[in-house]
Amino acid sequence: METLVTTTGTLLNSAADVFDQVVSAASQFESTLSPAAMSVVKGFMGNDVLSAGFFLMIIGSSYTFFKDMIVGYYQEVQSWFYVSIVVQDGDQLYNWLSDWISERPLTKSIRHLSAKTVWPENDDDLDYFDDGEEERPKLVYAPGSGTHVLYHMGYKVSVSRETPDQGTSNEDSEQNRILKKDSITISTVGWDMSLLKMIVQDAMDKSYKKRAGKTTIYSTQPFDNYWSNAETRAPRAFHSVILAKGLKEELLSDITMFRKSARWYHDRGIPYRRGYLLHGPPGTGKTSFIVALAGHLRMNVCIVNLGISGFNDKQLNQLLNSAPRNSILLMEDVDAALVKRKAGKDQEGENNVTLSGILNSLDGITAQEGSVVFMTTNHIRKLAPALIRPGRCDRKLLFDYADEHQIRGMCLKFLLSRSASGQLTKDRLTKDETLSEEVDPEEQARMDIYDAHVHEVAEQICQKITHKDSVTTAQLQAFFMLHRESPDTIVDAIPGFLKELARERAALSTKKRLRRQREERMKARKEAEKKKEKEAKIAAGETMEANGDEDDEDEEATSECNTDSDYYEEAEGGSASVFGAKNINGEAR
Numbered sequence: 390m391e392t393l394v395t396t397t398g399t400l401l402n403s404a405a406d407v408f409d410q411v412v413s414a415a416s417q418f419e420s421t422l423s424p425a426a427m428s429v430v431k432g433f434m435g436n437d438v439l440s441a442g443f444f445l446m447i448i449g450s451s452y453t454f455f456k457d458m459i460v461g462y463y464q465e466v467q468s469w470f471y472v473s474i475v476v477q478d479g480d481q482l483y484n485w486l487s488d489w490i491s492e493r494p495l496t497k498s499i500r501h502l503s504a505k506t507v508w509p510e511n512d513d514d515l516d517y518f519d520d521g522e523e524e525r526p527k528l529v530y531a532p533g534s535g536t537h538v539l540y541h542m543g544y545k546v547s548v549s550r551e552t553p554d555q556g557t558s559n560e561d562s563e564q565n566r567i568l569k570k571d572s573i574t575i576s577t578v579g580w581d582m583s584l585l586k587m588i589v590q591d592a593m594d595k596s597y598k599k600r601a602g603k604t605t606i607y608s609t610q611p612f613d614n615y616w617s618n619a620e621t622r623a624p625r626a627f628h629s630v631i632l633a634k635g636l637k638e639e640l641l642s643d644i645t646m647f648r649k650s651a652r653w654y655h656d657r658g659i660p661y662r663r664g665y666l667l668h669g670p671p672g673t674g675k676t677s678f679i680v681a682l683a684g685h686l687r688m689n690v691c692i693v694n695l696g697i698s699g700f701n702d703k704q705l706n707q708l709l710n711s712a713p714r715n716s717i718l719l720m721e722d723v724d725a726a727l728v729k730r731k732a733g734k735d736q737e738g739e740n741n742v743t744l745s746g747i748l749n750s751l752d753g754i755t756a757q758e759g760s761v762v763f764m765t766t767n768h769i770r771k772l773a774p775a776l777i778r779p780g781r782c783d784r785k786l787l788f789d790y791a792d793e794h795q796i797r798g799m800c801l802k803f804l805l806s807r808s809a810s811g812q813l814t815k816d817r818l819t820k821d822e823t824l825s826e827e828v829d830p831e832e833q834a835r836m837d838i839y840d841a842h843v844h845e846v847a848e849q850i851c852q853k854i855t856h857k858d859s860v861t862t863a864q865l866q867a868f869f870m871l872h873r874e875s876p877d878t879i880v881d882a883i884p885g886f887l888k889e890l891a892r893e894r895a896a897l898s899t900k901k902r903l904r905r906q907r908e909e910r911m912k913a914r915k916e917a918e919k920k921k922e923k924e925a926k927i928a929a930g931e932t933m934e935a936n937g938d939e940d941d942e943d944e945e946a947t948s949e950c951n952t953d954s955d956y957y958e959e960a961e962g963g964s965a966s967v968f969g970a971k972n973i974n975g976e977a978r
């Protein structure tokens with residue numbers, strides 16, 4: 390209680406002090422300014438306290454004004470003595486320069502760092518798995534936000550990283566992400582730009598050197614209108630993707646021919662671009678093929694997944710037009726974007742791409758002469774004809790369930806002691822030998838016997854699993870990976886594997902059938918309600934207005950949600966009956 394009284398007393402005393410100071414400030418103003426001016430202010434404001442407040446406000450504003458002016462002049466004068474280069478996020482140079490900066494030794498004066506994890510690059514085929522210790526990423530530090538000093542070739546260079554305030558509300562942050570970008574400014578004292586230009590050039594050269602012979606995969610975040618992520622990795626071996634016989638070679642020669650035909654297109658006034666649609670069940674190698682193709686052709690891949698909401702037409706357009714040169718543009722799950730658009734009409738054009746937006750983006754890719762666009766879908770029947778007409782989509786290729794050629798190929802890929810490129814698989818060696826060493830002849834002979842046995846097993850497997858079983862290459866991959874150490878027992882495991890797949894399919898089909906039934910019931914109920922309403926209105930003598938069937942459209946859209954079971958249902962009784970016999974272009978023969 391005593392403490393409370395003391396504290397209250399102290400607070401009251403402080404308030405009285407502040408009041409005294411304000412009043413004494415007013416008197417000081419009176420003595421500083423002319424009493425006549427003070428009396429005008431007092432007359433206007435009414436009393437001493439308000440007059441003092443008024444003067445404090447004037448002083449505060451003047452201070453801010455003069456401070457800004459002095460800082461402005463200081464910066465203006467300072468800018469006379471240094472040169473700088475600004476690079477904004479969204480340009481490839483931003484990442485190159487970021488990497489360049491993070492490779493510089495950090496000086497002691499840098500006290501604010503940014504840290505990120507970087508995985509060591511693996512030059513092996515990505516399908517190769519090592520049993521070693523769990524790999525850990527490397528920690529990479531770089532100067533964080535603010536201004537820092539680095540040294541390059543003995544010269545002092547200031548590096549300034551700025552991250553714009555992203556705002557608080559959702560709307561703000563979306564706008565800001567598009568308009569305001571992170572930036573890096575490098576500056577140095579003097580009037581000579583050559584050091585800075587050398588740094589920028591060095592950053593670019595280093596990046597190209599690192600990427601040589603590799604595939605860079607660009608992707609983006611929802612709400613971004615530039616390629617915000619770039620991942621460089623060893624190219625996926627072209628032979629590691631196993632497609633129906635002849636399909637890979639056919640596609641490769643089509644693209645190779647296209648890439649050599651710039652003049653041909655130009656002479657005939659045809660836009661120099663080529664579009665491909667890869668369609669088929671999930672897990673048949675559509676994405677893997679595109680990535681492997683890019684590696685084979687020494688191209689990069691720019692992936693935009695239209696199934697993810699957060700992209701609108703404008704962003705898509707900007708993304709496609711700002712794709713780095715020599716890239717394959719990959720639009721994944723085109724059907725998902727359109728279904729979502731229908732289902733979420735309110736947001737159309739804000740957070741979702743529209744059909745016309747996709748069409749305009751495809752037609753308007755002007756930034757890249759010779760662009761190669763791939764679209765993938767699991768549901769070709771849901772695509773609008775306008776999207777897949779020639780000109781936008783020149784080739785439509787079915788990636789179907791595995792055929793005999795693929796089943797054999799997948800089996801050999803996982804079980805043989807050598808990969809398709811002829812390289813030995815280390816885990817098949819019984820002796821402790823490294824792959825770089827000459828392998829012992831005895832060991833070689835043992836592996837030749839082993840491989841001959843694997844070929845026999847592959848033939849047996851082709852008898853047991855057929856195209857009619859509707860197995861995807863991804864499912865085969867999982868199965869062969871599981872049994873890759875036991876070729877002797879793998880054939881016996883096949884019935885169980887097929888049973889498990891059938892069970893999975895049945896579960897998905899039942900789920901879908903139930904969902905369809907539920908949707909049909911809802912639709913019937915809605916129609917009955919509408920009919921009742923109409924009858925009631927007619928009975929009341931009201932004129933009926935023609936009712937658009939927008940609701941129906943929405944319902945239809947929702948009921949068209951993608952599920953993998955579409956394919957399983959269709960495939961019941963054999964996929965050949967569903968898709969018919971297909972030629973290499975995926976068209977019915």
Ligand SMILES: Nc1ncnc2c1ncn2[C@@H]1O[C@H](COP(=O)(O)OP(=O)(O)OP(=O)(O)O)[C@@H](O)[C@H]1O
Pocket residue numbers: 629630631632669670671672673674675676677678765766767788862863864866
């Ligand atoms: N034809 C194939 N050859 C080699 N590996 C394959 C093949 N098909 C699938 N795989 C393997 O299966 C996995 C999934 O493949 P991928 O993502 O390419 O399939 P997808 O057809 O693009 O699927 P989705 O339609 O769901 O996007 C990958 O690990 C890939 O290595």
